[in-house]
Amino acid sequence: MEGENRQSGLQAYWRANKILIAILLVIWALVSHVFAIFLARPLYGIEVGHLPMSFWWAQQGSMVVFVILIFVYALVMDRLDEKYDVHEDRPVRRNRPGGGAE
Amino acid sequence: MSVEVWTYILVGVTFAAYLYIGYLNRVRDTGGFYVAGRGVPAIFNGAAVGADWMSAASFISMAGLISFMGYDGTVYLMGWTGGYVLLALLLAPYLRKYGKYTIPDFVGDRYYSTTARIVAAIAAIFVSLTYVAGQMRGVGIVFSRFLNVNITVGVIIGMAIVSFFAVLGGMKGITWTQVAQYSVLIVAYLIPAVAIAWVLTGNPIPQLSFTFSDIVDRLNQIQTDLGFTEYTQPFSAKPMLDVFCITMALMAGTAGLPHILVRFYTVPSVRSARYSAAWALLFIALLYTTAPALAAFARYNLIDSLNGKTIEEVHQLKWVQSWETTGLLGFEDKNGDGKLELSPDPAKSEMTIDRDIIVLSTPEVARLAPWVVGLVAAGGLAAALSTAAGLLLVISSSIAHDIYARLINPEASEARRLLVGRVMIFLAVVVAGVFGIYPPGFVAQVVAFAFGFAAASFFPVILLGIFDSRTNRAGAIWGMVVGLGFTAFYIIGNKYFGMPTFLWGISAEGIGTVGMVLNLIVTFVVSRMTEPPPIEIRRMVEEVRVPRGAGAVVEH
Numbered sequence: 001m002e003g004e005n006r007q008s009g010l011q012a013y014w015r016a017n018k019i020l021i022a023i024l025l026v027i028w029a030l031v032s033h034v035f036a037i038f039l040a041r042p043l044y045g046i047e048v049g050h051l052p053m054s055f056w057w058a059q060q061g062s063m064v065v066f067v068i069l070i071f072v073y074a075l076v077m078d079r080l081d082e083k084y085d086v087h088e089d090r091p092v093r094r095n096r097p098g099g100g101a102e
Numbered sequence: 103m104s105v106e107v108w109t110y111i112l113v114g115v116t117f118a119a120y121l122y123i124g125y126l127n128r129v130r131d132t133g134g135f136y137v138a139g140r141g142v143p144a145i146f147n148g149a150a151v152g153a154d155w156m157s158a159a160s161f162i163s164m165a166g167l168i169s170f171m172g173y174d175g176t177v178y179l180m181g182w183t184g185g186y187v188l189l190a191l192l193l194a195p196y197l198r199k200y201g202k203y204t205i206p207d208f209v210g211d212r213y214y215s216t217t218a219r220i221v222a223a224i225a226a227i228f229v230s231l232t233y234v235a236g237q238m239r240g241v242g243i244v245f246s247r248f249l250n251v252n253i254t255v256g257v258i259i260g261m262a263i264v265s266f267f268a269v270l271g272g273m274k275g276i277t278w279t280q281v282a283q284y285s286v287l288i289v290a291y292l293i294p295a296v297a298i299a300w301v302l303t304g305n306p307i308p309q310l311s312f313t314f315s316d317i318v319d320r321l322n323q324i325q326t327d328l329g330f331t332e333y334t335q336p337f338s339a340k341p342m343l344d345v346f347c348i349t350m351a352l353m354a355g356t357a358g359l360p361h362i363l364v365r366f367y368t369v370p371s372v373r374s375a376r377y378s379a380a381w382a383l384l385f386i387a388l389l390y391t392t393a394p395a396l397a398a399f400a401r402y403n404l405i406d407s408l409n410g411k412t413i414e415e416v417h418q419l420k421w422v423q424s425w426e427t428t429g430l431l432g433f434e435d436k437n438g439d440g441k442l443e444l445s446p447d448p449a450k451s452e453m454t455i456d457r458d459i460i461v462l463s464t465p466e467v468a469r470l471a472p473w474v475v476g477l478v479a480a481g482g483l484a485a486a487l488s489t490a491a492g493l494l495l496v497i498s499s500s501i502a503h504d505i506y507a508r509l510i511n512p513e514a515s516e517a518r519r520l521l522v523g524r525v526m527i528f529l530a531v532v533v534a535g536v537f538g539i540y541p542p543g544f545v546a547q548v549v550a551f552a553f554g555f556a557a558a559s560f561f562p563v564i565l566l567g568i569f570d571s572r573t574n575r576a577g578a579i580w581g582m583v584v585g586l587g588f589t590a591f592y593i594i595g596n597k598y599f600g601m602p603t604f605l606w607g608i609s610a611e612g613i614g615t616v617g618m619v620l621n622l623i624v625t626f627v628v629s630r631m632t633e634p635p636p637i638e639i640r641r642m643v644e645e646v647r648v649p650r651g652a653g654a655v656v657e658h
Contacts, residue, residue, distance in 0.1 A: 010647075010648060013648070017647075018569075024187070024191060025191065028187045032180045032184050032349065033346060033349070033350070036176055036180060037342060037345055037346050037349065038342070038346070040336035040337065040342070041336060044334075044336065048313065049313035049314040050314060050316050050317075050319055051312075051313055051318055051334065052334050054336060055334040055336070056313060058173060058179070058180065059168075059173075059175070059179055059391075059394035060309060060312070060313060060391055062180050062184070063179060063180070063390055063391050064391070066183050066186065066383060067380070067383050067387050069187050069191075070186065070187060070191075070376075070379055070383055073190060074190075074373070074376035074377045074379075074380050077195075077373075078373065081649055086648045086649055087373075087649060087650060088371045088373060088649050088651075
């Protein structure tokens with residue numbers, strides 16, 4: 001029975017991971033493909049600072065959101081790893097700059 | 103001191119630093135040579151990915167390209183950053199868990215097929231070789247413009263430096279020099295951008311002055327006055343569907359490039375693979391959000407300081423003189439009124455300008471101190487050398503590890519494998535250098551298509567390999583054949599045989615998106631029509647999805 005619990009735990013972990021990925025990728029597509037490309041003309045009239053909004057998404061905003069998305073993924077996955085007990089032991093750093101040949 | 107003396111000093115000091123770091127990080131085993139002993143902390147791997155990623159093209163050409171394309175320049179900005187989201191969420195952590203040496207390793211193991219491994223190795227070599235030739239060319243151009251040495255000599259100096267730390271230190275030497283190179287290139291990019299932002303708008307932070315000052319309004323105004331469309335007008339260069347397809351192809355291609363993917367084998371854990379992708383994109387975004395600001399500033403400054411002036415006035419500007427002699431900047435008073443006039447119509451416009459000037463001339467146009475000009479030269483060299491080194495390692499490992507050690511001589515000893523790795527990386531440097539000195543005409547075009555090919559092959563194959571355990575050998579092979587075949591047919595037909603862009607006008611640059619979709623569909627359908635993969639492959643897939651145990655493979 002131990003093994004079966006473990007198995008269903010892993011499946012739940014993978015499902016949670018896929019849901020998180022789906023949410024983040026929807027945001028990813030929204031700020032890049034939708035706001036900056038498909039809605040480029042409708043959003044052109046709205047201003048962010050002195051820039052048309054679609055132009056701002058295209059050349060500034062989307063990239064800022066991309067960075068945030070990856071950090072959020074890493075942080076939430078830390079929690080999921082712990083919750084489903086699949087996290088790694090703390091890694092040992094073996095190789096530092098200037099460490100010379102091993 | 104003159105610009106030239108400063109350039110010699112700064113280039114000399116940075117080169118000495120790279121050599122010293124390379125010497126400190128020499129290695130004695132294949133684990134160190136191919137994956138830096140898997141001991142690179144997340145934030146440093148992030149910086150190394152940044153340097154690996156940002157090439158001579160990102161550093162020198164991208165802002166110029168954007169300043170000529172306006173809104174549509176976003177295909178490069180979003181395409182080359184958005185791919186990191188796909189990479190971080192869909193590929194990097196699982197590849198780290200799988201934890202071997204190369205991308206063909208994964209493809210070969212997951213699809214239990216030597217053919218798949220060889221195809222992947224050849225594709226990796228092809229993509230990396232075309233890409234590296236452009237880097238060596240970039241090295242030569244920086245040398246010839248800033249140090250007045252001949253391009254051939256410049257390329258040879260660059261080859262000597264790269265081969266020193268790459269042959270001696272493999273991935274470990276490359277990684278730590280890339281960390282140093284990232285620092286050099288980002289400082290060299292930001293200083294002139296901050297200075298020109300300050301001069302034009304009074305706000306020193308380029309991203310903020312781009313958004314909140316009226317500089318873009320002013321630029322739009324002079325553009326319309328001269329008869330151009332507004333700078334911020336979308337789809338003035340390309341139709342919407344094409345902008346979408348190019349962006350998507352660059353995103354998926356970025357996520358599928360082997361020299362970026364292998365970097366995630368070098369970190370100690372799955373967790374650090376996730377964080378290093380985040381750091382990498384942060385470091386990259388620092389340059390990529392500055393580039394569009396610089397593009398707009400430089401364009402405004404250029405039009406403002408040249409248009410309507412008399413030809414004599416223009417010739418008194420010092421930076422105009424030095425760039426005019428390179429042939430990259432030219433003037434011709436076509437209507438004979440003694441004044442310089444710009445126009446969207448090339449037949450009437452009285453100035454010709456090469457877009458590569460934009461970044462390289464900014465310090466001079468903004469009248470910055472001579473050491474800044476030298477720093478930009480050192481930054482351009484750092485960008486080119488770091489990218490070249492990462493690519494060379496992929497070429498070397500594809501030949502020495504995937505082909506030699508796996509197929510030709512599986513019995514080879516550790517020492518012999520390491521030796522073959524070193525010899526291959528040296529040969530790759532020489533080949534890249536020859537391409538740099540005698541650039542074949544096709545290189546520039548092929549580099550752009552490397553992304554389309556990566557999008558139509560590596561990205562779907564690795565993605566389904568992780569997320570769909572039912573995907574089998576037949577599915578993957580047919581998917582790649584159809585995806586690559588269609589993409590290659592469309593690109594070659596369109597570029598070399600005048601075939602019209604029959605698919606809704608999608609350009610050759612964007613067709614990789616269609617190739618990718620075809621690959622995904624074919625792989626999915628064929629996999630379900632044929633036998634499921636063996637049980638041990640399904641176990642392997644379950645295994646890579648779970649972080650625990652990644653440390654266990656460290657001692658391969």
